[in-house]
Amino acid sequence: MTGIFGISIQGLFGQLLVGLLNGSFYAILSLGLAIIFGLLNIINFAHGAQYMMGAFTAWIGMTYLGVNYWWALLLSPLLVGAFGMLLERGMLKRLYRLDHLYGLLLTFGLALIIEGLFRYRFGISGESYPVTDLLAGGKNLGFMFLPKYRVWVVAASLVICFGTWYVIERTKLGSYLRAGTENPALLQAFGINVPLMITLTYGYGVALAAFAGVLAAPIFNVNPVMGSNLIIVVFAVVVVGGMGSIMGSIVTGLGLGLIEGIVKSGMIANLLSATFDSVPVAKSIVYPVKLLFSPEASAVTIFVIMAIVLLVRPAGLFGRER
Amino acid sequence: MKRKLLSALICVALVIPVGATATAATKVSDGVVKIGVLTDMSGTYSDLAGPGSLIAVQMAVADFVAKQKPDFKIEVISADHQNKGDIAAIKAREWIDTEKVDVIVDLVTTSTALAVMKVAKEKDRITLVSGAASTPITNEQCTDTNVHWTYDTYALAAGTGKAVVKQGGKTWFFLTADYAFGKSLEKDTSEVVVEEGGKVLGHVLHPFPAQDFSSFLLQAQASGAQVIGLANAGNDTINAIKQAAEFGITPKQSLAGLLMFITDVHSLGLKATQGMYLTTGFYWDRNDETRAWSKRFYAKKNRQPTMVQAGDYSAVTHYLEAVKASGTDDTKTVMAKMKATPINDFFAKNGKIRVDGRMVHDMYLAQVKKPGDSRYPWDYYNLRQVIPGDQAFQPLSKSRCPLVKK
Numbered sequence: 001m002t003g004i005f006g007i008s009i010q011g012l013f014g015q016l017l018v019g020l021l022n023g024s025f026y027a028i029l030s031l032g033l034a035i036i037f038g039l040l041n042i043i044n045f046a047h048g049a050q051y052m053m054g055a056f057t058a059w060i061g062m063t064y065l066g067v068n069y070w071w072a073l074l075l076s077p078l079l080v081g082a083f084g085m086l087l088e089r090g091m092l093k094r095l096y097r098l099d100h101l102y103g104l105l106l107t108f109g110l111a112l113i114i115e116g117l118f119r120y121r122f123g124i125s126g127e128s129y130p131v132t133d134l135l136a137g138g139k140n141l142g143f144m145f146l147p148k149y150r151v152w153v154v155a156a157s158l159v160i161c162f163g164t165w166y167v168i169e170r171t172k173l174g175s176y177l178r179a180g181t182e183n184p185a186l187l188q189a190f191g192i193n194v195p196l197m198i199t200l201t202y203g204y205g206v207a208l209a210a211f212a213g214v215l216a217a218p219i220f221n222v223n224p225v226m227g228s229n230l231i232i233v234v235f236a237v238v239v240v241g242g243m244g245s246i247m248g249s250i251v252t253g254l255g256l257g258l259i260e261g262i263v264k265s266g267m268i269a270n271l272l273s274a275t276f277d278s279v280p281v282a283k284s285i286v287y288p289v290k291l292l293f294s295p296e297a298s299a300v301t302i303f304v305i306m307a308i309v310l311l312v313r314p315a316g317l318f319g320r321e322r
Numbered sequence: 323m324k325r326k327l328l329s330a331l332i333c334v335a336l337v338i339p340v341g342a343t344a345t346a347a348t349k350v351s352d353g354v355v356k357i358g359v360l361t362d363m364s365g366t367y368s369d370l371a372g373p374g375s376l377i378a379v380q381m382a383v384a385d386f387v388a389k390q391k392p393d394f395k396i397e398v399i400s401a402d403h404q405n406k407g408d409i410a411a412i413k414a415r416e417w418i419d420t421e422k423v424d425v426i427v428d429l430v431t432t433s434t435a436l437a438v439m440k441v442a443k444e445k446d447r448i449t450l451v452s453g454a455a456s457t458p459i460t461n462e463q464c465t466d467t468n469v470h471w472t473y474d475t476y477a478l479a480a481g482t483g484k485a486v487v488k489q490g491g492k493t494w495f496f497l498t499a500d501y502a503f504g505k506s507l508e509k510d511t512s513e514v515v516v517e518e519g520g521k522v523l524g525h526v527l528h529p530f531p532a533q534d535f536s537s538f539l540l541q542a543q544a545s546g547a548q549v550i551g552l553a554n555a556g557n558d559t560i561n562a563i564k565q566a567a568e569f570g571i572t573p574k575q576s577l578a579g580l581l582m583f584i585t586d587v588h589s590l591g592l593k594a595t596q597g598m599y600l601t602t603g604f605y606w607d608r609n610d611e612t613r614a615w616s617k618r619f620y621a622k623k624n625r626q627p628t629m630v631q632a633g634d635y636s637a638v639t640h641y642l643e644a645v646k647a648s649g650t651d652d653t654k655t656v657m658a659k660m661k662a663t664p665i666n667d668f669f670a671k672n673g674k675i676r677v678d679g680r681m682v683h684d685m686y687l688a689q690v691k692k693p694g695d696s697r698y699p700w701d702y703y704n705l706r707q708v709i710p711g712d713q714a715f716q717p718l719s720k721s722r723c724p725l726v727k728k
Contacts, residue, residue, distance in 0.1 A: 011544050019537040117362070125369040125589040128564070136636065138570060145541065145570035219568065220533055221560045221589065225366075229533050236328075237433035266526070293540070296500040296527035 010143030015265035016258060021150045022155035023086045023257020025212060029230065030237040030249035031161055032208035034166070038244035039181050042092055044102035049111040050206045050225025053080045054213025055222045056118060059129050069132035069218075074208035074270065076214045084206025088199050111228070118224035126223025153215050160211065161250045168246055177201065181244075233299075236306045242319020251319060254304050263301045268293040329413075335353035336340045338634050347393050349650045352422045354395040354471045357383070357638060360410060360438060361428040361453065363402035366531065366556045368581040369455040370428040370628045376400045377622050378631040379427060382638040391647050399423070403434045414441045424651050425450060425641055428634055432456040432503050439468045446653045448643060455555075455581065457716065460680045464723035467653060468679045469660065472633030473603045475507040476716040478580050480600030481687050482708050483514035486549055486578045489599075494578075495547035496525035497538055497562055499554035504530065508553040508578050515551075521545045528553060530554070535562045543571050555581045560590055565596055592693040599689050604629035605703050606671055608686070611668040626700045636669035637681075673711070678723040685714040698708035 020169030028274060029051060036044045040129035057076040065074065087110065095102045131149050168174040178185045180194055188194045190232030213227075220226055237256055272290045276282040291297060292304055309317060361371045385394050389703070392628050399421065403410035410429070417423035418441070426442060429435040430453025437687040442449045449650040451459055452472045459470045494515050498504045504527075512522045523545045526538050539562065542550045550566070552559050559579055566572050579586070583599040606616035606626045615635070617626045645651050665673030670683035689704035696702065718726055 006399075011540065014540045015537055018534075018540060021536070022534055038439045119364060120369070122365060123369045123585075124372075124557075125585045126560065128591045128594065130587060130593075131568070138568075141572070147570070149568065196699065219565065221557055221564060223557060223589075225557075226533070229531060261537055265541065294527075295541075296529055298537075299532070301531035 011265065012267065013259045015267070017146065017261075018142065019261020019264075020254065021154055021257070022248040023254035023262060024154045024161075024176070024255075025216065026232070026234060026237045026257050027250045028157040028208060028212045028215075028236040030241065030253045031164060031246065032205040032212075032248040033238050033242075034206040034241070034244055034246055035164070035208075036202055038246070039177060040103075041096065041100065042107065042202075043100055044202075044205065045104055045108040045231070046087075046111040046114065047206075047209050048229075049210075050080055050084060050209040050227070050229030051213040051216070051230065052118065052201040052224060052227035053083070053114065054210025054214075054218040055129070055220075055226060056122070056127075056224075057210065058214045058217050059127050059222050060128065062128075069214075072217075073211070073214050077210040080210035080213075081203040081207030085127035085203040085204075086201050088150075088202040092202065092256050093195075093198075096111070104193060111231075115224050115228060120158030122224060124223060124225070126221040126226070129217035129222050131218040149218060153219070153322040156215060157212070160208070163207075165246050165250060175224055233302055236302045240302075240306050240309045240316055242316030245316065245320075248316060248318025256305065259305065260298055260301055263293050264295050264298045266295045269295070323534055333343045338513065348646065349571070349652075350394040350645075351651055353395055353425070354422070355397065355425075355642070355651050356421060356423045357401040357636075357641075358417045358421070358423040358426045358693070359398065360403050360412075360413060360426050360434070361400070362405050362430050363400070365405050365555075367405065367430045367453065369585045369625075370556070371630045373427055374619075374623050374625065374627060375428045375430075375634045378627065378635040378722075379638050381618065381619065381622075382635045383642070386639055386642045390643070390646055394640070394645070394651075396642065401533055403429075403431075405431045405434060407433035407437035409658040411441050414438040414443075414554060418445045418447055424448065427638060428453050428630070430454060430630065431542055432459070432506075435459055436463050439463065439465050443467050448641065448653055450634075450637040452637055453630045454503075457510065458506070460676075460678045460716075461722040464678045464725055466677075466679070466725055467657060469637065469675050469681055470679050471637045471681045473601075473647050473685065474631050474680075474715070475503070475510045476579075477603075477685050477709075477714045478507065478601045479510035479514045480714060481685055481711050482580055482599050483511045483551075484518055485599050485601075485707070486576070487515055487520045489517040491549035491576060491578070492520045493547045494520060494522045494549045494551050495542045495545040496522070496553050497535070497542055498527050499530040499558055500527040500683045501530050503555070503639060504553045508551070509581055510623070511551055511553065525553075528558070529555070531558055531563060535565045538562075539566055539571055540570055543569070543575065547575065549578050550577050551578045551580055553580050556586070560586055562618050563590055563594055563598075570626045573597075584626055584700070584702060585599075585628055588625070588700065590697055592691060592702065595690045596692045597690060599706070600703075601709070602629050602686050602688055602703075603683070604632040605686060605688060605705060606632075607703070608705060615668045632669050636665065636667050637665060637671075640665050659679055676718060677725050678718065678721050679725075680715055681713040682715050684711050685709040 054076050058072035061072050135149040135152050184194045237253050242251035269290050276286045359376045361375050362368050363372050402412050425448040427450040432454045435451045436455035439449050449468045451470045453548045455475050457474050457476050498507045526541050528538050585596050644656045648655045648659040661675045673683035675681050681727045686705050687707040691708050
């Protein structure tokens with residue numbers, strides 16, 4: 001078997017593909033965060049909880065009301081998005097003039113309350129959401145077994161991500177949104193209903209989180225903490241991409257997913273061993289790096305990358321210095 | 323003030339006043355036997371222990387009072403240790419110093435169990451560990467004031483590991499949670515696999531907790547091992563099993579869930595778990611006695627009890643009976659009485675507490691039913707084998723506990 005650094009070529013392809021699959025989740029979640037931050041200046045810590053609500057709404061719909069997956073994919077983001085708009089109108093609206101910290105604290109508190117309520121009602125072990133028949137099974141590619149459902153996830157997130165990017169960067173509606181970010185008062189003077197636009201934007205960001213939640217439901221166990229497990233990573237993605245940058249969050253999400261996949265495969269650790277283990281001094285110097293890029297430390301990788309990026313480019317890869 | 327408020331909030335007290343009788347009154351310190359349930363109330367393990375454990379202990383106290391009519395008062399308080407050793411130790415110290423707690427039970431997660439055992443030993447109080455699983459609890463870190471009641475990683479390995487190798491699963495690859503419990507479970511199982519003539523091809527450590535297991539599963543798949551041993555617990559196990567099916571790993575390679583609770587099976591559903599072997603100390607549907615008790619538990623919790631919760635009931639009942647029989651709540655006397663008396667209840671038959679603190683009782687090898695074979699809610703297991711206590715748990719001759727004289 002041909003191999004590089006202890007991993008077969010086939011294995012590497014598999015790992016890259018898996019990385020891309022995870023990356024598309026990161027992309028769609030960080031996109032929502034980036035939009036909300038870009039326009040509202042709110043660091044939406046409730047994003048993880050809203051993602052979880054999306055998954056749970058789908059599960060509740062299926063279990064109690066017989067709503068199938070495709071309807072859930074449409075209805076769940078609408079419902080959770082509407083809930084988001086209520087939050088914006090009722091609470092977040094009052095915080096725009098204040099420091100970022102207040103928005104962060106409020107949304108963080110909300111996330112804890114929402115998660116707590118779901119935990120109280122559904123317990124921590126979570127619920128199982130089956131893959132819809134149309135997307136069940138998969139195809140053997142020779143080097144790996146590719147589940148159909150994961151392909152669908154990548155396709156759906158790419159379409160949503162680039163569609164959103166197109167609307168914001170290339171259409172008239174998008175130009176209003178961007179103008180609202182720059183100077184809301186001036187935009188209002190042109191007769192645009194800026195508060196409504198902001199509410200709708202927050203609703204859309206939240207709906208994206210819920211959409212990701214429905215996509216995730218058949219893959220992960222639907223449980224109350226599924227969002228908080230993911231949200232910190234997604235924040236790192238947004239920071240690496242540049243706070244508020246739409247394209248930045250999409251590209252970084254996919255990219256970091258890929259890198260994480262490679263780290264999880266153990267390839268980087270093997271590569272470092274193969275190169276430096278014969279030289280005693282180099283081995284001990286490289287050891288901590290190897291540790292950081294070993295599979296068991298894969299949860300840390302993204303943060304290491306974040307630290308490096310922030311040192312070199314404090315505004316993130318695609319961000320603008322203000 | 324804050325602390326007062328906190329303890330007032332946390333402590334759910336169940337006070338059962340009992341009229342004093344005239345003859346041979348039990349000498350109870352501070353006039354009350356106080357039981358502290360220290361557990362994970364909201365985190366990863368809150369379904370398998372948590373609020374359900376508190377209910378089990380309250381049931382044990384109510385049953386004991388109704389049946390034995392003791393001449394002393396019993397109180398139950400509880401707190402959330404958040405699976406953190408330091409928080410557990412601080413709470414235990416506070417309970418013993420200011421609340422006069424006599425016995426601390428449940429203690430899910432190894433780090434909290436070890437931390438509280440140490441405090442209890444220092445303060446001369448009893449710990450009854452039902453939730454935690456690692457073998458150091460009755461080995462390197464054993465204390466003479468602790469009983470490890472329900473199960474441990476050795477028993478899980480001996481049960482599930484042996485059964486799977488005997489079924490023909492000779493080559494293994496481990497997916498291991500990167501902390502003390504996962505490593506302990508992997509080590510114990512590897513030993514059993516090798517002993518039984520199997521071979522361990524490799525392992526991959528994953529961060530705890532993890533969501534996506536596909537990378538790790540692909541490595542397990544590439545190893546070509548017949549069996550993928552899941553040396554993890556809770557949501558990690560659930561996600562790994564779910565994704566293994568998604569990537570077509572099962573049924574070509576089989577999975578061995580080394581620690582699975584009935585709540586995990588319930589969450590995953592029978593379709594994803596059918597055919598899996600698991601080792602458990604308790605199954606609600608085993609006989610009339612277990613069914614009767616579980617029915618009462620179900621009425622309060624709306625879920626069937628896990629082995630941890632059933633073990634809590636059994637442990638607290640045994641403790642209270644020892645207090646009554648010895649006429650005091652003095653730690654040394656009660657411990658001696660507990661160790662001298664065999665345990666006979668719905669949980670254990672002829673259970674015995676060894677000098678290292680291990681409560682030895684039969685364990686059960688279960689196989690998860692096919693969806694078509696499950697006839698009513700929570701009808702999940704076929705019990706394949708009773709593993710006698712002396713085979714289920716590590717023999718004293720192998721013990722690394724300083725209390726064991728060799």
